[in-house]
Amino acid sequence: MLDSNEDGQHGYPLMLTLALAALVIIIAGMKAGSDLIVPLLLALFIAVICTAPVQWLNRLGVSLRFAVCITLLVIGALLSLVGVLVANTFWTFIEALPGIEDRLYEHYLDILASLADMGLAIDPDRLAGLFDMEDDSAWVPMLLGELGNLVMQSVVVALLVVFMLFETLNFRTKVSQALDDPAPSLRRFHEFSLTLKRYLAVKTLISLVTGVLAWLACVLVGVDFPLLWGVLAFALNYIPNIGSALAALPPILLMLVSQDGGLFQAFVLATAYLAINFVLGNLVEPRLMGRALGLSTFVAFLSLVVWGWVFGVVGMLLSVVLTMTLKIALNSHPQTRWIARLLGPGRQTDDAPAVREEREPPLERVDKAE
Structure with missing residues (x-):
């Protein structure tokens, strides 16, 4: 008769196999129902x-x-x-x-x-x-x-x-x-929603500033259609690692072949894009979000590949947002917090401010609004 330790050792491979099988089924279902x-x-x-x-x-x-x-x-x-x-x-x-x-x-x-x-x-x-x-x-x-x-x-x-x-x-x-006891579920959902709203707000704000600065750089350098390149920079800023490079490529090529442009103007525009993305992506965004709301470079790139394969171009745009949503959801529950830490950039700090106040309208106010 096997003792409890042997039962646990034999049970881990089965649990891992079942978890991987469930993950494959979930991913296949999301890809089939992507529309x-x-x-x-x-x-x-x-x-x-x-x-x-x-x-x-x-x-x-x-x-x-x-x-x-x-x-x-x-x-x-x-x-x-x-x-x-x-x-x-x-x-x-x-x-x-x-x-x-x-x-x-x-x-x-x-x-x-x-x-x-x-x-x-x-x-x-x-x-x-x-x-x-x-x-x-x-x-x-x-x-x-x-x-x-x-x-x-x-x-x-x-x-x-x-x-x-x-x-x-x-x-x-x-x-x-x-629910019979809604307090724990509401508290976890409240923590999850606040963290997600904070992440989306900061990411959207950073993308908006990136688009405005890209538009301004195109105007100053003299690239045609600056508004189009600014909107493109705003949208592609959601794509990790390669989004900024993809957004900079069309206006730089246009500057190279433009009658009023040339190699020097294209170099100036490329330097402006590089400076914008370096300052906002590596200095401003980590300070606003905190290290606890970050992803490791490998996880960010892997999320780009996986979500892009599942949902196409929209999945690439939302890859970091979807992975961050998954990480925030995992971090909101004590039993899955270790998985969220594996998705992080490494050494975790307390840079991300904790949820300190109730921002959601209480139940009494919701009832009155109804």
């Missing part, structure tokens, strides 16, 4: 960010329902204004794209010819034949189809955000009525 899950995730994160101004208005004396309406109207107006400006800039960029492609192609041929003159075994004519320039308009229908799909997804996400914000008005009341 449904992606809008839900986007709406959830946007709704979490929107709860901060709702609670701020509520502390000023505005009712919760009216605060939600004001927040939705303000955010909708701002997004509509930015969307119109970006759309106008984007279509101007599309109109100028054939000329930009021709200049890029000429520079490409010049580089190949220079390499061939240096003695490298390169045939410029043969390599140039690999690029078929006759079907340049074939991508236009595909682009219009993707834009139409993006508009439909945006409408679905906007509606989900509206319903989620109104659902949060009586969420705590529902939990208190559904």
